[in-house]
Amino acid sequence: MVSTQTTIGDFHFDNCLMNAAGVFCMTKDELAAIEQSAAGSFVTKTGTLTKREGNPKPRYADTALGSINSMGLPNFGYQYYLDYVIDLQKQDGSKPHFLSVVGMSPEETHHILKAVQASDYQGLVELNLSCPNVPGKPQIAYDFETTQNILQEVFTYYQKPLGLKLPPYFDMVHFDQAAQIFNQFPLTFVNCINSIGNGLVIEDEQAVIKPKNGFGGIGGDYVKPTALANVHAFYQRLKPSIRIVGTGGVKSGRDAFEHILCGASMVQLGTVLHQEGPEVFTRITAELKAIMKIKGYENLADFRGKLRYIND
Template sequence: MTRLQTTLGQFSFDSCVMNASGVHCYDRTELDDLRASKATTFVTKSATLNPREGNPTPRYKAVPLGSINSMGLPNLGIDYYLDYLETVEVGESSPFLSVTGLSREETHTLLRKIQSSSYNGLVELNLSCPNLIGKPQLGYDTEGVNDLLTEVFAYFDQPLGVKLPPYFDLTHFDQIAEVLNQFPLTFVNTVNSIGNALYIEDETVAIKPKNGFGGLGGSYIKPTALANVHAFYQRLKPSIAIIGTGGVTSGRDVFEHILCGARLVQVGTALQEEGPAIFDRLEAELRSIMAEKGYECLDDFRGKLHYL
């Protein structure tokens, strides 16, 4: 009998797959769908202080090996998601409340609002949205990340993690890991979509915002996502758990994320295309792979990638 239980900080989960923020988590109806599915938990849309409509449409396009999007953080505002989470019991497991500030000041306002609320579950600080027009990704500013987290942990004492952009240079892994290891983070989530890709159909771009430039997701990015998961598994202190995100369409993809060191695995593009029923399939496929290889639990192979 295979067991899919996993832990993250003080919380435990019956399985290891869930949604990625931004997909099927906009409002109560979608969040209720996730809670009724085989997803082990859920994460909300990345909330800003006030509701946002996001970028003009069309802003999402399914393409042969994944998707391209420039959503621009459409969300219903932090108060909406805090109100919803008050209806969810945070026990041994926890949902994730994702937030992102449009400025450093807004980030602190969001986190102080959470700190003073009744919510005591996991919080994800999104440092990596590539689709905000005129706003750079803070995750690529190592000094800026250090300064922000120094300010945040001066007052914030709830379990907090960060969502990161993909990195492409070993030196950059070293630099950002050195910063993250200084703080009592519960987790890192890696990766967000690869920013500013361009997909062309005939002679026209596929989405409207930014003249077609958007975040790339799906199978296109799985090798990059796996590299980031494993690079951080090698560099971060053991108390910081890793959530693997990117390119998950099958149980084999979930298996590879865990093999690289992930404790939880998030699904984005494939969830958008298949709906919450995907979690039943992913769990069944993962169990089948584990049974074939003789693995009884995730710890039997987590982080145990073989090298040549």
């Protein structure tokens, strides 16, 4: 019997597929739709200290090869999502969940995580390091000194399962440097990748989104090779206790298969979920199982991380 079950830390999931943060997760109704779908779990919209309206619209556009967005972290505040996942975990048959959070400053991030630590929430938390820290500074995870400092302080008080949402890295030295930092801490997972930042899509003579004069994060087909590279680079470098969540360019069972082959324990759907809705989990799960059956794989461990190389 072919199974797509998986584990992250001490949590068991009946299916390795789930949504990506930012897609079908803004409201409780959207999260409930993912909960009731074939997905193995959901991650909430990245919650900030207080509610945010986000950037002016249009801030998302589908494109020929994926999507572009500059959302600006619209959300109802972390407490909205924390209350919801706490309520869900009290229900029989509830799936394990991921609560995504970030502060607009290190101080806000610590405030949020201390509140989660003090709460009744028993699930996973994803700290989103792939958004700006302060104006004029790079994404947090591109600032290795800031990343190290934040994690050092977080783990002085945070004792629940914690993972990181990462931007794409493009240099082997950066994979090495990032992994050297992450391996110092009791992280449960890393999520590779968020969208590739600051792309520009044009129709006729005009940018297709309004914020930042059209600059936005690229997702979909464009990003799959970069996502696979990040998944595999960190699978090779991180200690085995830190699992990999693969995100980027997944719109078929074959795409999910490749993420797992590169080392992913779970796979998130973003652009395709936005385009097709929660029923997409049924389709992609069936496609993934069909590939596994053809290849004689009964479970994900049979091929996770076993990418073959062309040898001389």
